[in-house]
Amino acid sequence: MNEQDTTRPDRPVSVEMWSDLGCPWCHIGKHRLERAIAARPDAERFVIRLRSFELNPDASRTPETIETAFRRSHGGDAETVLRAEKHIQALALREGLSFSVDRRNANTGDVHRVTHHAEEAGRGREFFSLVQDRFFAGDIDPFDPEVLVQIAVEVGLSRERVREVLAGDEYAEAVRADRREGRELGAQGVPFVVVDGRLAASGAQSVDAYARMLDQAVPTVSAGVA
Structure with missing residues (x-):
C-alpha cells in the first residue's frame, strides 16, 4: 500500500478480530475495541469483521459446565x-457487561458457521455479537440450534436457510480457513486483532491500548490532519 493511500482521511480501515464464542476475554476485548473506535471522530471509516477461531474444534457438542471444561484443559480444582x-466477572461488570458464571460450554462450530452465513448478508458481526452477549448474560443456550435460528431471524436472515446451514456442514471449511489464517498471522489464542492488515495485538487490550493501535494505523487523523 502506498503512502498516499495510507494518509487519505476517507480511506476505509479494516479491523479484523479473531475470536471464539466461549472465550470470556474475547467478549471483553470486543467491547473495548468497539469503545475505542466509537470514541474517534472518524469512527465510521473503521470496518470491523469478526473472524472465526475455534479454541477447541474437537470439543463435544454436548454442553458441560465451565468447571468441567476448564479442568480438562487447564487442570486445577473447582475453587480455582x-x-x-x-x-473475569468483576472485570466484565466494570465494563458494563453482563457475565454469568453458570454458563455451559460445548463445540462452537455451528455458531461460527452461521456467522459466516450471516456475513454474506452483512450481518455477521451483528449475529455473533447478539449470541455472545446473551450467552455471557446467561440468557440463552447457543448450543441449541433453534436458539441460533431465532437470533439469525432477529438480524434479518431466513429461518429456513439457517436451518439448512445447521443441518449440514456448510461454511465448515471457511471456519477452518479463518483459524489457519489467524495462526499464520501469529495468533496463538484469542482475541487477536489485526488493524489495516499490518498491525496486530494479542489478548484483550485496554480501551486505551486499542485506541493507540488505531492511531498508529491512521496517524493523520489522530494528528488532526484533514
Missing part, C-alpha cells in the same frame, strides 16, 4: 475455576 470466573 470459580476464582478465575469471579475475577
